[in-house]
Amino acid sequence: MSVPDMVEPLLKVAGLQAWYGESHVLHGIDFEIGRGELVTLLGRNGAGKTTTLRSIMGIVGKRTGSVKFEGRETVGQQSNIIARLGLAYCPEERGIFSSLNVEENLMLPPVVKPGGMSLEEIYKLFPNLLERRRSQGTKLSGGEQQMLAIGRILRTGASLLLLDEPTEGLAPVIVQRIGDIIRTLKERGFTILLVEQNFHFAATVADRHYVVEDGRVIDMVGKADVQQSLGKLQAYLGV
Amino acid sequence: MKPSQIALVVALAASLVAPFFAYPVFLMTALCFALFAGAFNLLLGYAGLMSFGHAMFFGMAAYFFGHVVKAWGLPPELGLLAGVLGAAALGLVTGALAIRRQGIYFAMITLAFAQMVYFLCVQMPFTHGEDGLQGIERRALLGGLIPITDDRVLYYVVLAIFLFGYFCIYRFIHSPFGQVLKAIRDNEPRAVSLGYEADRYKLLAFVLSAALSGLAGATKAMVLQFATLTDVSAGQSGEVVLMALVGGLGTITGPIVGAFIIITMQNYLASFGEFVLVIQGAIFVVIVMAFRKGLVGEIADWWKSRGKKAG
Amino acid sequence: MFDFLGISPPALFGQMLLGLINGAFYAMLSLGLAVIFGLLNVINFTHGAQYMMGAFAAWLLLGIFNVPFWAALVLAPIIVGLIGVAIERLMLKRIYHLDHLYGFLLTFGLSLVIEGMFRWQWGSSGAPYPSPIPGGYNLGFMFLPTYRGFVVVAALVICLVTWYAIERTRLGAYLRAATENPTLVRAFGINVPRLITITYGVGVGLAALAGVLAAPIQQVSALMGTNLVLVVFAVVVIGGMGSIMGSIVTGFGLGLIEGMTKVFYPPASNTVIFVVMALVLLVKPAGLFGQTK
Numbered sequence: 001m002s003v004p005d006m007v008e009p010l011l012k013v014a015g016l017q018a019w020y021g022e023s024h025v026l027h028g029i030d031f032e033i034g035r036g037e038l039v040t041l042l043g044r045n046g047a048g049k050t051t052t053l054r055s056i057m058g059i060v061g062k063r064t065g066s067v068k069f070e071g072r073e074t075v076g077q078q079s080n081i082i083a084r085l086g087l088a089y090c091p092e093e094r095g096i097f098s099s100l101n102v103e104e105n106l107m108l109p110p111v112v113k114p115g116g117m118s119l120e121e122i123y124k125l126f127p128n129l130l131e132r133r134r135s136q137g138t139k140l141s142g143g144e145q146q147m148l149a150i151g152r153i154l155r156t157g158a159s160l161l162l163l164d165e166p167t168e169g170l171a172p173v174i175v176q177r178i179g180d181i182i183r184t185l186k187e188r189g190f191t192i193l194l195v196e197q198n199f200h201f202a203a204t205v206a207d208r209h210y211v212v213e214d215g216r217v218i219d220m221v222g223k224a225d226v227q228q229s230l231g232k233l234q235a236y237l238g239v
Numbered sequence: 240m241k242p243s244q245i246a247l248v249v250a251l252a253a254s255l256v257a258p259f260f261a262y263p264v265f266l267m268t269a270l271c272f273a274l275f276a277g278a279f280n281l282l283l284g285y286a287g288l289m290s291f292g293h294a295m296f297f298g299m300a301a302y303f304f305g306h307v308v309k310a311w312g313l314p315p316e317l318g319l320l321a322g323v324l325g326a327a328a329l330g331l332v333t334g335a336l337a338i339r340r341q342g343i344y345f346a347m348i349t350l351a352f353a354q355m356v357y358f359l360c361v362q363m364p365f366t367h368g369e370d371g372l373q374g375i376e377r378r379a380l381l382g383g384l385i386p387i388t389d390d391r392v393l394y395y396v397v398l399a400i401f402l403f404g405y406f407c408i409y410r411f412i413h414s415p416f417g418q419v420l421k422a423i424r425d426n427e428p429r430a431v432s433l434g435y436e437a438d439r440y441k442l443l444a445f446v447l448s449a450a451l452s453g454l455a456g457a458t459k460a461m462v463l464q465f466a467t468l469t470d471v472s473a474g475q476s477g478e479v480v481l482m483a484l485v486g487g488l489g490t491i492t493g494p495i496v497g498a499f500i501i502i503t504m505q506n507y508l509a510s511f512g513e514f515v516l517v518i519q520g521a522i523f524v525v526i527v528m529a530f531r532k533g534l535v536g537e538i539a540d541w542w543k544s545r546g547k548k549a550g
Numbered sequence: 551m552f553d554f555l556g557i558s559p560p561a562l563f564g565q566m567l568l569g570l571i572n573g574a575f576y577a578m579l580s581l582g583l584a585v586i587f588g589l590l591n592v593i594n595f596t597h598g599a600q601y602m603m604g605a606f607a608a609w610l611l612l613g614i615f616n617v618p619f620w621a622a623l624v625l626a627p628i629i630v631g632l633i634g635v636a637i638e639r640l641m642l643k644r645i646y647h648l649d650h651l652y653g654f655l656l657t658f659g660l661s662l663v664i665e666g667m668f669r670w671q672w673g674s675s676g677a678p679y680p681s682p683i684p685g686g687y688n689l690g691f692m693f694l695p696t697y698r699g700f701v702v703v704a705a706l707v708i709c710l711v712t713w714y715a716i717e718r719t720r721l722g723a724y725l726r727a728a729t730e731n732p733t734l735v736r737a738f739g740i741n742v743p744r745l746i747t748i749t750y751g752v753g754v755g756l757a758a759l760a761g762v763l764a765a766p767i768q769q770v771s772a773l774m775g776t777n778l779v780l781v782v783f784a785v786v787v788i789g790g791m792g793s794i795m796g797s798i799v800t801g802f803g804l805g806l807i808e809g810m811t812k813v814f815y816p817p818a819s820n821t822v823i824f825v826v827m828a829l830v831l832l833v834k835p836a837g838l839f840g841q842t843k
Contacts, residue, residue: 057737083739095734099726107720108727109738156739289651291658336828339835343593343650344787348831351784355824362817473780477658484655513674516666523659527652528641 008071010035010191011056011160016065016075017215018048018055025051027215028065033160038182038192040202043212044238049195050092052212053162056193057089058082069160084112088158092165092195094149098138102129105137106152116157125181126151143174150181154190161185164195179204199237211236254398263390264462269502270401271459276482276494278451281408284489285417286444287424288338291346292353293452293479295333296326298471299356300453301460305372306365308461315378315387319400319457326453327446329356334445338438350473357471371467375460393462400458404451409491411447420444481519484526487533496535562813563692569809570802571698571767574705577801578760579782581712582753584791588729589749592642592653598779599664600754602772603630604761606668609679609770619682619766626762627755634754638747661776668772676769701763708759709798716794725749784827790840800838 009032018026026048033039041049054060056067058079067075074082083089088109097105106122106129123130126147132140140148146166153161166182167175175198182205186192196202202209203226211219213236221229257266275297283289300322307318337348360366367373379386380396387393411417423430423437431437460466469475478501486497501519508515530537579597586594594600607626611617617625637660645652686695716722728735728742736742761774768774789800804823812819830838 059733059737079733079737080739080741083737089734089737091734095731097727097730099730100723104723108723108735110740112739153738289654291654336831339831340787343654346651346654347593347783347787348827350780351787351824351827354780354784355821358820358824362820473776477662480655480658513666513669516662517670518666520659520662520664520666523655523662524641527645527656527659531648531652 007034009033010037010070011193012066012068013052013056014066014068016052016055016063016067018051018060018064019062020051020060025060025215026055026063029055029212029215030217031210031220033191033193035159035191036186036189037207038186038194038205040194040196040206040209041212042196042199042202042209042233042237044236045197047212048215049212050164051215053089053164053193053195056082057087057162059089083109083156083158086113086157086159087162088153088156088160089162090149090153090164090166092168094145096137096140096145096148098136100137101134102137102140102148103133105148106133106155109152109156111155111157113157113159115159117154119155122151122154125154125184143170143177146170146174146178147181150178154185159189160191160193162193162195165197166194167196167198167201175201197237199233209233258391258394263394265502265506267390267394267397267462268459269499270397271455271462272479272482272502273495273498274401274404274458275452275455275479276486276498277405277408277491278448278455279479280483280486280488280490280494281411281451282444282448283483284493285412285424286420286441286448288441288445289346289480290337290349290445290448290476291480292333292349292351292356292473292476293448294471294473294475295353295356296330296449296452297456297459297475297479298360298466298468299329300326300456301466301470302360302366302372303453304457304460305375305466308378309372309375310365314382315380315461318461319454322457322460323450323453326456327450330446330449331442334442334449338441338445350476353471353473353476357468357473360468360471366466366468369468371465372460373465375464375466377461377464387461397458397462400454404454405491405495407447407451411444412491416440416443478519481523483533485522485533487536487539490533490535490539493533493535497533500534559691560693565809565813566806567692567694567698567702567809569806569812570702571805572808573802573805574702575760575764575778575801576782576785576805577709577798578705579757579778580785580789580797580801581709581794582756582760583782583786584789584794584797585712585716585725586750586753587791589725589732589746590638590642590646590653591650592646592657593650593783594750594753595654595657595779596637596660596664597657597754597757597782598775598777599661600630600634600757600775601761601764601778602668602775603633603664604758605679605765605770605774606672606761606772607758608762608765609677612679619762623759623762627759630758630761631751631755635747635751637754638750642750643743643747661779665772665776672772674771674773676771676774679765679770681766697766701767704763705760708756709801712756713794713798781823784823786837788823788827788830788837790837792837792840796837796839 011033014030016026016029029052041052043049051060055063058077063075065075066073069085069087072085074085100108106119128144129148129151132144137148150166166178179201182192194202194206207223209221210217221233279293303321303325304318307313307321308315333349333352337345340348361368377387385392385396387396419435420440423435423440427437456470482497482501483494485500486495487493505515508518532540579601583594583597586592604626607629608619608622611622611625641656642653645656681697683697683700686693716725724735724740724745728745732742785801785804788804789796804826807826808819808822811822
C-alpha cells in the first residue's frame with residue numbers, strides 16, 4: 001500500500017481531518033508519495049480531493065492529523081511557510097491574476113529553493129506563453145491559462161507539485177499536450193500529486209492511484225494493477 | 240410575564256415619573272436622541288445599510304421646525320410636520336442615489352451628501368449660518384390647550400412623540416414589509432430571485448428612517464429652542480452611529496440605552512472640552528475591537544447563556 | 551491681456567493654480583485610500599488624521615528640533631507611517647474577518663481620538679509654517695508663487711512614482727495579485743500579512759507626505775484632516791477605486807473643476823464636487839474608472 005521500504009516518502013499524510021467552518025469535510029486521509037513519483041487522488045465530486053490538496057497546502061482553516069513533508073510536520077503551519085518548504089499549488093480554478101500580464105503571472109511565485117526551472121526553460125516548454133507574454137493573464141484561452149498556471153510553479157524550485165484537475169474543461173488535444181508536459185516534468189524529477197476526475201488521463205501518467213470517498217482514502221491501485229481493477233475503479237468513480 | 244415584558248412595564252412606569260427625579264431638559268434631550276438613534280438603527284440593524292450622514296435629516300428638520308415656528312409664526316405641530324416631511328423628502332432624494340451602491344460605498348455616499356447639506360446650510364440665509372436659529376419660541380400646542388413653556392409639561396409631550404416614533408419602528412419591523420427587508424439584508428440575491436425589488440424596499444426603509452430622524456430633530460429644536468450647524472455636522476452623524484453601536488445594533492432597546500449613555504457622558508464631560516472627542520473615539524475603538532454587540536446585545540447574550548447553563 | 555468672460559487673467563489663472571493644488575492633494579490622498587482599500591478592504595477614515603499628523607510632525611520638527619522642511623519631507627512620513635504600522639498590527643489585523651463596515655467604524659473612532667488629542671493639546675486654530683521656497687515669478691498672465699508651483703510638480707511626481715511602483719515593479723505585482731486573491735498569493739510563499747502591513751504603512755506615509763507639503767500652504771491645524779478627507783471620499787466615489795491612474799486623474803480633474811467653479815460661480819464651489827458625485831452616481835454608479843467589485 002506504500003512506497004518501497006527504507007526510502008522515506010517525500011510526503012506522508014496520516015489521519016488528516018479538515019473542516020470548512022462547521023462542515024467536517026475530511027474524516028481521515030492517509031497516503032504517501034515517494035520522491036519522483038506521480039500519484040493521483042481519484043474520486044467523485046465532493047469526495048474531498050481538492051480539500052485534501054488545500055489542506056496539505058495549508059489553505060483550509062481547521063485541520064488536524066499529520067502532514068509530513070521531507071519528514072517535517074506541517075499540519076499546523078501557515079501556507080506561506082509550507083510553500084517555502086518546497087511545495088507548489090496549481091488550483092482547480094487556475095487562479096490567473098487579471099491585473100497581471102502573462103510574464104508577471106509567471107514571475108509571481110517567488111523562488112523558494114534552488115533547482116527550479118529558469119524563465120527561458122519554461123518558455124521553451126510552453127512556447128505559446130512566450131508569444132503572449134505581455135497579454136493580460138485572463139485574456140488567454142482556457143488551455144493557455146492552465147499551462148500558465150502550471151508554468152509559474154516550475155520556477156520556484158518546489159519539488160512537490162500539487163495539481164488540481166489540470167485537464168478539466170479542456171479540449172482533447174490540449175489534454176494530450178498537458179499529459180506530455182506532466183510526463184516531461186516527471187522525467188525531470190518533480191514529484192507530483194494529481195487530482196483528477198478524468199481517469200483515463202490519470203492512468204496514462206500515474207504510478208499509483210488513491211481513491212478518495214467521503215473524506216477518506218478507501219483504496220490504492222498501483223500502475224500494474226490498473227487493468228485488473230478497472231471494474232472496481234469505475235464503480236468507485238460512478239462512471 | 241416574560242422578563243422582557245416586565246422590564247417594559249417598569250421602564251414605562253419609570254418614564255412617567257422620571258421628570259420628578261431628573262432634570263426634564265436632560266431627559267427630553269436624551270429621548271430625542273434615543274429616537275434619532277432608533278431611526279438610524281432601523282436602517283442599519285434591519286436593512287443592513289449604514290448611513291454616515293444621518294445628521295442631515297436630524298439637522299434639516301430642526302432648521303425647518305425653527306423656520307416654521309420662528310420666521311412664519313406657525314404652531315409647533317406644523318413645525319414638527321415640516322421637519323418630518325422635509326427630512327423624508329431629503330431622504331428620498333439622497334436615498335435614491337445612495338442605494339445605487341452597497342456597503343462601504345453607501346456609507347461614504349451618505350457621508351458626502353451630508354457634507355453637501357452642511358455646506359449648503361452654511362450658506363443658506365434661512366439657517367442664519369454660524370449663528371443658527373436661536374430663541375425658537377415654545378408656542379402652546381393644540382391651539383393653546385397645552386402650554387409647553389413648562390419643562391415638565393413638555394416632557395410628557397416629548398415622551399408621547401418618542402413612544403409614537405418607537406411604535407412606528409416596532410410596527411414596521413414586525414410588518415410583512417419588515418420581514419422582506421430582513422430577508423434582503425440576510426441574502427439579497429435570494430430575495431431578488433424570489434421577485435422582490437430590493438431597491439424599493441431599501442429606499443422605503445431609508446425614507447422612513449429619515450422621517451423619524453426628522454421627527455427627532457424637530458422635537459429637539461422644540462425642546463432646546465435652537466437649530467445650529469452642529470445639528471447637520473459630520474460629528475453629529477458620527478455621534479448617532481456611536482449611540483446605536485454602544486447600545487447594540489439590531490436590538491430595539493439598544494439605541495435608547497446608547498443614547499442615554501452618550502448624552503449623560505456628554506453632560507458630565509462638558510468641562511473637558513475637546514477631550515470628549517477622544518473618549519468618544521476610544522469608545523468606538525473598544526466596541527469594534529471587543530464589544531460589537533453593544534451593551535444590550537452583550538447582556539442579552541449573557542442572559543441567554545445563563546439560561547442554557549441552568550436548563 | 552484680455553478678460554475672459556469678465557474675469558481678469560490673473561484671477562482666472564490664479565484660481566486654476568489653486569484648483570490644481572487642491573487637485574494635487576485630492577489625488578495624493580485618494581491614491582492612498584484606494585491602495586489601502588484594494589488590499590485591506592478597509593476605508594481608512596484615519597487618512598485625514600494621518601495627513602494632519604504629517605503636517606504637525608513637520609511643524610513640531612521645525613519648532614522643537616529646528617529640522618528644516620526638506621528633512622521633514624522624509625522624516626514625517628516615516629514617523630507617521632510607523633504609527634500606521636502599529637495601528638494595522640494592533641487593531642486592523644484583528645478585524646479583517648468582519649464586515650468591512652467595522653473597519654470604517656474603527657478608523658473613524660481612531661480619527662476622533664487622534665484629532666481630539668491634537669485639538670485638546672493645540673486647539674483648533676491653525677499655526678503658520680514658513681514657506682521653504684519663498685517668492686515667486688511674475689508670468690505676465692499671473693503671479694506664480696514658487697512653492698505652490700513646486701507642490702503641483704512634486705505631487706505629480708509622487709503620484710506617478712506610486713503608479714509606477716504599483717503597475718511596473720515586482721512588489722507592485724505582489725500587491726496587485728494579493729488584492730485579487732490573497733489566499734493564493736500566500737500559498738505561493740509570499741508573506742501576505744506582512745505585505746498588508748507594509749502597504750498600510752506606505753499609504754499612511756503618503757498621506758503624511760501630503761500633509762508636510764500642505765503645511766506651508768495652509769495653517770497647520772488639528773481640523774485640516776477631517777475637512778479634507780470628507781471631500782476626498784466624494785472624489786474616491788467619483789473615480790471608483792478600480793484604477794490607480796483613474797484616482798490620480800480624478801483627483802486633479804476635480805480640483806480644477808472646483809477651481810473653475812470658484813471663478814465663475816463661487817457659492818457653489820464648496821458643493822460642486824458633491825454635485826458631480828451625485829451625477830456620476832446617476833450615470834455610472836461604479837465610478838468613472840471603477841469596476842463593480
